[in-house]
Amino acid sequence: MKKLVNDPRRVVRDMLEGLVDLNPGLALLEAEDVVLRAELPVPAQRPVAVLSGGGAGHEPAHAGYVGPGMLAGAIAGDVFTSPSTDAVLAAIRAAAGPRGALLVVKNYTGDRLNFGLAAALATAEGIPTRVVVVADDAALHATVDRAQRRGIAGTVLVHKVAGAAAEAGLDLDAVLAEAEAAAAAVVSMGVALGACTVPAAGQPGFELGAEEMELGLGIHGEQGVRRAPMAPADAIVATILETLVADAGLAAGDQVAMLVNGLGGTPPMELSVVARAALAGLRARSIVVARGWAGNFMTALEMPGCSISLMRLDAARLARLDAPASAPAWPGGGVLAPRALVATPAAPPAEHAAPGPLAATLHRVAMEVAAALEAEEAALTALDSHAGDGDLGLSLARGAAAIRALPQAAFATPASALEAMAGALRRAIAGSSGPFYATALLGAAQVLEGREANRAGWAAAFRAAVAAIGELGGAKPGDRTMLDALHPAAEAFATAQGPGPAAWQAAVAAAERGAAATAGMRPRLGRAAYLGDRAMGQPDAGASAVLVWMRAIARSLG
Structure with missing residues (x-):
């Protein structure tokens, strides 16, 4: 597969340099693949630093969510590979002050190990650091225990909640509590219509037939929980919603935020079709979709497909989602209203002459x-x-x-x-x-x-x-x-x-x-x-x- 890269071994650094060049509010650590807010307060005045990261290839995550109201910094590893402990530790030292840091980690072994060790080292240095693990992949509900599920696109909503709590001035324990509650309240499930190609590998991770799809995949180019015949968008969404609603225990009257996430190779047209079906399916169950977004939030390179995330809301969590944030990739808004339909003006009635000989x-x-x-x-x-x-x-x-x-x-x-x-x-x-x-x-x-x-x-x-x-x-x-x-x-x-x-x-x-x-x-x-x-x-x-x-x-x- 052709890709617009130079050296696959430098692709992450090249990508981060381009991102920072285009966003004056971001800065890049010289010796590590870490993106920070460009103008952090002096350490003594810093709020809790919410940090996240993981392997590259998920853009705009994670560096796209660095900014006031969201992350203080993001750490990037090689494509689909956890960043090193030292890179995470460097980010904590650069972004955190005496109030400490919270690391939002997707539930993959490499991320848990490297972020967890960095948190321990930073705490030993005098920077109190805690870890919250996001395990939102509901497709694994019948495969592994809840604590062993993968973290996927719902992590973005956890970033927003935790970032808003930190920006509001809460201490580390309070920010941790809100982040953990948000992580427990979100469920996600994805579908892939094809594979992606890691630059260093040069070939797709798996093959799908022309009339096949993968249900319940992660975000690292892997296969899903099961392979199924291709189906219309409405039927695919219905399958995903059935899993999400059941797994989260959602019922009529519950309030949720919905995130329709593209995996990198799905055009906005198709994401809007998915969003339409998801909204209709939730409203048919009398589940209130208080906020909703569709777009590329956490991708898997150029994989065609999408995921849907639902986060159960209460008034406090809704306020965190609505709090101002100016990270480059966070769209803001998300307020929904009933579909507006305007009557099409009718053309003047046609006047027909008497039939002629022809x-x-x-x-x-x-x-x-x-x-x-x-x-x-x-x-x-x-x-x-x-x-x-x-x-x-x-x-x-x-x-x-x-x-x-x-x-x-x-x-x-x-x-x-x-x-x-x-x-x-x-x-x-x-x-x-x-x-x-x-x-x-x-x-x-x-x-x-x-x-x-x-x-x-x-x-x-x-x-x-x-x-x-x-x-x-x-x-x-x-x-x-x-x-x-x-x-x-x-x-x-x-x-x-x-x-x-x-x-x-x-x-x-x-x-x-x-x-x-x-x-x-x-x-x-x-x-x-x-x-x-x-x-x-x-x-x-x-x-x-x-x-x-x-x-x-x-x-x-x-």
């Missing part, structure tokens, strides 16, 4: 076009994926469904049919196809309004439609766009001899030649232009789509 033909042709676009969805998607974003097939299939949904009365006259289809496509198709087709149809409708729908009228309407597309998008023939099929087709239709169906066949033939020529054109507009010569070799998807509906019209006209 009404039945117009409706039949439109339905033939819709069927053709639906049948060619996959082929258009494949073509668009070559040089675009792969959405053309789906977009035009949506447009086809919108055309099918139009009332038959919309096809009373040529102008009304074109105008109705313009509105339907504008509403149904996002991206560029919707506006292009809508403006073309509107341009054609304006030409035909109040005009006899003879051969000359249709030819003028076709030319107007093509001109409208060029004016809207700025394209011209030769730019490798839909105009390379449409422009020659419109000219052929206007100049061809014989009856209308024969003239349309001539237009189809011209469009076919134009679309085929785009395979050898260098794109000048749209996403394909970003690829330059790499987009060549296959015809333009937009021009190919023109052939689909033009051929459908030809078939319908016989």
